[in-house]
Amino acid sequence: MVVTRFPPSPTGHLHLGGARTALFNYLFARHQGGKFILRFEDTDKERSKEEYVESIISALEWLGLKWDEGPYFQSKRFSLYQEYAQRLYEEGKAYYCECSKELLEARKKELQERGLKTRYDGTCRDKNLSPAPGRALRIKIPEISEIIFDDLLRGKIVFPPDEVDDFIILRSDGSPTYQFAVVVDDITMGITHVIRGDDHISNTPKQLVIYRALGVDPPLFAHIPMVLGPDGNRLSKRHGARSILEYKEEGYLPQAIINYLARLGWGYGDQEYFTMEELIEKFDLQKVNLAPARFDPEKLLAFNGYWIRTIPTEELLPHLKPFLTNYPFQKYSEDYLIKILESIKPRVKTLKEMAEMMDFYFFEELSYEKELLEKYIPPKIKEVLKRLFQDLNIFNFEDEKSLELQFRELAEKEGIKLRDLAQALRIALTGKPISPPLFEVMKCLGRERVKARIERVIKLREEVE
RNA sequence: GCCCCCAUCGUCUAGUGGACUAGGAUACUGGCCUCUCACGCCAGAGACACGGGUUCGAAUCCCGUUGGGGGCGCCA
Numbered sequence: 001m002v003v004t005r006f007p008p009s010p011t012g013h014l015h016l017g018g019a020r021t022a023l024f025n026y027l028f029a030r031h032q033g034g035k036f037i038l039r040f041e042d043t044d045k046e047r048s049k050e051e052y053v054e055s056i057i058s059a060l061e062w063l064g065l066k067w068d069e070g071p072y073f074q075s076k077r078f079s080l081y082q083e084y085a086q087r088l089y090e091e092g093k094a095y096y097c098e099c100s101k102e103l104l105e106a107r108k109k110e111l112q113e114r115g116l117k118t119r120y121d122g123t124c125r126d127k128n129l130s131p132a133p134g135r136a137l138r139i140k141i142p143e144i145s146e147i148i149f150d151d152l153l154r155g156k157i158v159f160p161p162d163e164v165d166d167f168i169i170l171r172s173d174g175s176p177t178y179q180f181a182v183v184v185d186d187i188t189m190g191i192t193h194v195i196r197g198d199d200h201i202s203n204t205p206k207q208l209v210i211y212r213a214l215g216v217d218p219p220l221f222a223h224i225p226m227v228l229g230p231d232g233n234r235l236s237k238r239h240g241a242r243s244i245l246e247y248k249e250e251g252y253l254p255q256a257i258i259n260y261l262a263r264l265g266w267g268y269g270d271q272e273y274f275t276m277e278e279l280i281e282k283f284d285l286q287k288v289n290l291a292p293a294r295f296d297p298e299k300l301l302a303f304n305g306y307w308i309r310t311i312p313t314e315e316l317l318p319h320l321k322p323f324l325t326n327y328p329f330q331k332y333s334e335d336y337l338i339k340i341l342e343s344i345k346p347r348v349k350t351l352k353e354m355a356e357m358m359d360f361y362f363f364e365e366l367s368y369e370k371e372l373l374e375k376y377i378p379p380k381i382k383e384v385l386k387r388l389f390q391d392l393n394i395f396n397f398e399d400e401k402s403l404e405l406q407f408r409e410l411a412e413k414e415g416i417k418l419r420d421l422a423q424a425l426r427i428a429l430t431g432k433p434i435s436p437p438l439f440e441v442m443k444c445l446g447r448e449r450v451k452a453r454i455e456r457v458i459k460l461r462e463e464v465e
Numbered sequence: 466g467c468c469c470c471c472a473u474c475g476u477c478u479a480g481u482g483g484a485c486u487a488g489g490a491u492a493c494u495g496g497c498c499u500c501u502c503a504c505g506c507c508a509g510a511g512a513c514a515c516g517g518g519u520u521c522g523a524a525u526c527c528c529g530u531u532g533g534g535g536g537c538g539c540c541a
Binding site for chain 2: 008041043044047097104112115116151157158160163168170171173175179197200201203204205225226228233234263265266270271272273289292295298299303305309346348357404408418420421426432434435436437438439
């Protein structure tokens with residue numbers, strides 16, 4: 001059975017790059033009917049934080065990337081790593097090293113200055129040191145030969161013989177380093193496919209050395225291209241390195257983020273829009289592009305707009321509710337909310353915008369900008385509004401079609417353009433020059449609320465004069 | 466500096482030797498629809514990085530150049 005994993009280190013929030021790696025692992029596992037594991041790589045005690053564990057978990061849950069096992073924590077598995085390390089030590093495949101950090105640092109600096117490779121010089125390699133506090137355990141790289149592996153996406157990748165040095169697998173405090181913990185975990189968790197960013201390509205030879213020393217066949221590797229910022233540089237805080245949860249707060253739909261992320265570096269013919277179900281069905285690692293992909297916030301926004309107007313309104317409503325907390329929306333029925341959402345859906349790109357556009361449905365006393373009143377309600381139109389006021393009692397508010405007809409007739413009778421009348425009414429009813437279709441708005445508000453707003457706006461308009 | 470990966474419109478991509486006058490999406494421009502704004506529809510502009518090969522024939526295969534990305538920790 002296929003087993004994949006997503007191994008974030010809880011030293012930051014889940015960002016777009018990490019989310020995409022998680023997504024690809026998830027999709028691959030689901031497509032193959034396999035298992036997807038969540039594992040926190042928190043061997044760095046200094047930088048790992050519980051709050052990041054929580055935020056990563058809630059981001060994954062929000063995106064709908066459900067894991068089948070875990071979360072595991074490397075910090076709780078130290079005895080396992082020590083066990084494996086002990087084995088390597090006893091078999092002579094690893095040795096203890098007493099070189100101090102300062103000494104190593106100095107040697108490295110010197111090598112750099114001379115333009116040479118910064119590798120460990122093997123000072124302690126043959127000292128036969130026994131374990132002792134303050135000593136780190138290094139793996140003993142066997143005889144020099146090149147290291148080759150078959151990447152699922154790129155084919156053979158070859159590293160020259162002297163690329164890997166005797167690196168540390170157990171720190172002097174006994175904790176495992178990343179390279180070692182990953183391998184032990186992937187072995188013990190039965191990982192079959194390692195799908196990760198291509199920034200890990202150069203780590204792979206080190207890990208292969210560990211697999212070999214442990215006498216275990218390595219999993220299959222697929223290195224997917226990284227996600228770059230819009231400027232082609234590494235993802236930074238300004239754009240995509242923001243937490244996924246920030247996108248949630250700004251009014252993005254998980255469907256949109258998943259869809260966008262899937263299309264970043266992967267394609268399925270000319271199809272652009274995919275539900276999670278379709279992705280699971282159609283995802284194929286072989287179709288992943290090899291070139292790094294730039295994150296384009298505008299396209300993500302466009303996808304968000306698409307999914308807002310595409311998913312059923314009943315499904316949209318729960319996503320929107322958190323953005324309505326400043327409105328007394330509890331007073332209104334679910335049916336009413338769904339009705340007004342329908343008309344706003346095609347006009348917005350985020351849930352936040354949606355909430356902003358809906359405000360007039362919830363408040364009776366709108367505030368009107370003086371400029372808008374003057375621009376859209378000139379004296380002539382104001383008089384029309386006054387005369388219209390009586391008609392409102394007999395107009396049929398049952399459906400927008402008949403409302404429209406009634407107002408068309410009225411405009412004709414008054415000798416003004418429907419357009420001008422409509423804009424004045426729009427200001428009166430919504431407080432804005434841009435809104436959902438006017439007659440839909442009227443129908444939703446109902447006769448009494450429409451009357452009250454027109455009456456009030458006439459009064460305010462006269463105060464301005 | 467050394468090592469590794471990569472290269473189609475601004476961006477994301479389709480394309481796996483002939484179906485390419487290089488398709489779609491997004492963004493942009495013009496038009497249609499229209500009570501505003503959107504949505505939708507139609508149209509336009511916009512790319513095979515460069516140079517050598519291989520081949521009857523290259524966006525597609527090979528080599529080089531250039532460009533971009535990544536790695537070289539007792540970080541992950």
